Amino acid sequence: MSNVINNEDIKVKVSGSFGSLFSKTNVTIGATDKFVYKEIAQGRNSGTKIFPQNRIDSYGIEVFQERKHFLYSVLFIIILPVAIFLNQIYNWVPIDIERNTLLIISGLAGLVFFIIWLLSRKLTFEINTISKQKLQIELKTTNSENVENFIKFLNKSIKEN
Numbered sequence: 087m088s089n090v091i092n093n094e095d096i097k098v099k100v101s102g103s104f105g106s107l108f109s110k111t112n113v114t115i116g117a118t119d120k121f122v123y124k125e126i127a128q129g130r131n132s133g134t135k136i137f138p139q140n141r142i143d144s145y146g147i148e149v150f151q152e153r154k155h156f157l158y159s160v161l162f163i164i165i166l167p168v169a170i171f172l173n174q175i176y177n178w179v180p181i182d183i184e185r186n187t188l189l190i191i192s193g194l195a196g197l198v199f200f201i202i203w204l205l206s207r208k209l210t211f212e213i214n215t216i217s218k219q220k221l222q223i224e225l226k227t228t229n230s231e232n233v234e235n236f237i238k239f240l241n242k243s244i245k246e247n
Contacts, residue, residue: 095119098239100211100232102223113223115213117239122213124221137215145213145240147225147233155203162196211236 099116111128123136170188211233213221225233 098232098236100223100229100236102225104224115211115221115223115236117236117243119243122221122240135219135221137219137221139240139243141216142240142244143214143216145237146211148210148212148222150206150208150210152203152206155199155206159196159200159203162192162199164196166192166196213240 095118096116097118099114101112101114103110103112105111105128109128111126114125114127116123116125117139121136121138122142123134125134126132167189170185170192209225210222211225215221
């Protein structure tokens with residue numbers, strides 16, 4: 087914890103971590119009556135960013151997925167097999183491969199891209215500031231009740247100001 091922030095001043099906070107087993111980064115987003123802060127700690131290094139509450143533009147929960155992986159899966163599972171059945175792709179293949187083998191390879195590649203797309207899903211709690219900076223934390227590593235309390239606190243404190 088930074089020396090700038092007293093523990094008794096902190097009203098709500100959300101903590102989580104990301105990274106591998108050997109290089110773990112801990113992230114804490116917290117709020118007091120006057121400001122919101124983000125603290126990042128990785129090994130011995132740590133840093134704290136502080137933003138006054140009147141600089142908070144918006145906040146909420148955001149879902150992110152890589153669309154390109156989904157598009158690749160649609161290409162390999164639907165479009166490519168249809169083209170193979172219509173003899174559009176089959177005649178372009180330079181080596182002699184059976185049509186069924188091409189369909190299996192296309193389906194497996196599409197399945198791999200679909201699994202990658204499912205695994206790329208991230209649910210994050212995000213706070214945007216007027217200066218276009220984002221304070222965000224991935225929700226799979228934190229308690230959702232803490233996020234709910236954080237949002238309630240921000241709603242209450244912004245109404246008061």
